[in-house]
Amino acid sequence: MIEWVGWLYSDFMGQAFLAAFLASIACGIIGALVVANRMVFLAGGIAHAAYGGVGLAIFLRVPILPVVTIFSILCALLLGLITFKRQHHADALVSALWSVGMALGVIFVNLTPGYQADLMGYLFGSILTVTRSDIFIMAILDGLLFMWIWLFYREVMAVSYDMEYAQVIGIPAFRIYYFILVFTAVAVILLMRFVGLILVLAMLSIPSYLSESWSGSLKRMMVLSSLFTFLFMVLGLLVSYELNLPAGPIMIVVAGVSFGLVECLKLFWRWRRSKNY
Numbered sequence: 001m002i003e004w005v006g007w008l009y010s011d012f013m014g015q016a017f018l019a020a021f022l023a024s025i026a027c028g029i030i031g032a033l034v035v036a037n038r039m040v041f042l043a044g045g046i047a048h049a050a051y052g053g054v055g056l057a058i059f060l061r062v063p064i065l066p067v068v069t070i071f072s073i074l075c076a077l078l079l080g081l082i083t084f085k086r087q088h089h090a091d092a093l094v095s096a097l098w099s100v101g102m103a104l105g106v107i108f109v110n111l112t113p114g115y116q117a118d119l120m121g122y123l124f125g126s127i128l129t130v131t132r133s134d135i136f137i138m139a140i141l142d143g144l145l146f147m148w149i150w151l152f153y154r155e156v157m158a159v160s161y162d163m164e165y166a167q168v169i170g171i172p173a174f175r176i177y178y179f180i181l182v183f184t185a186v187a188v189i190l191l192m193r194f195v196g197l198i199l200v201l202a203m204l205s206i207p208s209y210l211s212e213s214w215s216g217s218l219k220r221m222m223v224l225s226s227l228f229t230f231l232f233m234v235l236g237l238l239v240s241y242e243l244n245l246p247a248g249p250i251m252i253v254v255a256g257v258s259f260g261l262v263e264c265l266k267l268f269w270r271w272r273r274s275k276n277y
Contacts, residue, residue, distance in 0.1 A: 013237075016247075019130045020233035022138040023194050028226025029145045030187040031208035033180050036160040036218055042079055042181065044201045045094035047188045049075045049101025051197055054122050055108030064122065069189050075101065076185035080178045125196030125248035127237070134193050141190055145183060149222075152176065157218045194233075195248040203229060206255040210262055232258065 034043045053071025057064040075097060082093050149156065158166035159176040166173045184204075191200045211224030236251030243250070 013128075015130060015132070015135065016127050016237060017234070019127055019135050019138065019194060020237065021230060022135060022142055023127075023191055024226050024230035024233060025142045026138065026145060026187045027191065027203050027207065027229040028211075028224075029149060029222050030184055031204040031229070032211070032218060032222040032225050033156070033160060034184060034204055035208040035212060036221070037177075037180060039180070039184075040201070040205050041094050042083065043184050043188065043204055045079060045098040045101075046072055046076050046181070046185050047192075047197050047200050048098045050185075050188060050192070051105035051123070052101035052103075052108070053105075054197070055105030059108035059112045061112075065189070068192075069186065072185040072189050073182055076181040077178065080181045122192050123196050123198050124246060125192060125194050125199060127194045127233070127247050127251075130193055134190070138190050141186060148179065148183070153219070156180070160218060195251055199248055199252045202252045202255060203232070206259050207232065210259060213266075228255075228258075 034040055050068055050072040053068030054064055056071065057067035060067070079094065079097060155166070155171050155176055158169070158171050159173045159180075163173050163177075166176075187204070188197070188200050191203065195203050207228035208221065208225040210228050211221050215221035215224055232255040233251050235254045237247055239245075239254065240247040240250040
């Protein structure tokens with residue numbers, strides 16, 4: 001018990017819990033938008049293409065965060081341009097960008113002499129090693145997301161649920177669509193320090209899928225998704241400490257198991273209702 005209390009109040013764990021709280025806000029807002037707009041595959045394309053930016057920064061021996069941020073935003077803008085009017089071909093276009101981005105990252109890393117010790121941290125995350133600057137940047141992202149949603153909630157909601165109607169009534173759907181993709185790209189880059197580029201898609205989608213069933217509005221979906229994300233992150237931290245395993249993958253496993261249990265309960269409930277009738 002004393003060991004647990006000391007662990008919970010240690011500096012690095014305090015930063016980890018604060019990072020989890022701030023990350024859950026970004027995940028909840030962006031995840032709800034990604035799920036509501038049916039662009040989970042697009043978010044996955046951005047996340048995996050970002051590996052090309054990581055490889056490029058390693059090859060150039062420059063700070064990774066600025067390079068991968070610019071690279072990911074450019075990928076998001078490119079995806080927005082080619083998929084906004086071509087939704088039926090979006091899966092092929094996203095998979096192409098996904099594959100090319102990953103391939104470029106592998107090529108750049110292999111062209112760089114020496115072993116890159118930080119590479120696995122960007123692929124699978126390490127929330128226990130986040131710095132105060134990471135937390136500060138995540139807080140800024142949360143503030144920008146709050147401000148944007150507060151100012152343009154009606155427009156975002158209209159585009160998310162009926163883009164054609166939004167265009168008919170004069171809402172700049174293309175601009176809103178672009179903003180969602182850019183915010184997704186920035187969130188992916190910041191969250192890679194917490195759960196990694198490979199796992200970030202699960203954290204953006206699973207809590208939002210769970211919250212969608214109990215949400216009557218996009219706003220409530222964002223709140224519930226943030227709460228689910230924070231719960232999964234905290235449970236993942238506790239389990240990873242107890243089992244001495246990496247926190248990022250454990251968080252995703254916790255989220256996945258929770259999702260599976262909820263879906264099984266839904267199936268059981270439907271089966272019971274069908275038998276009653």
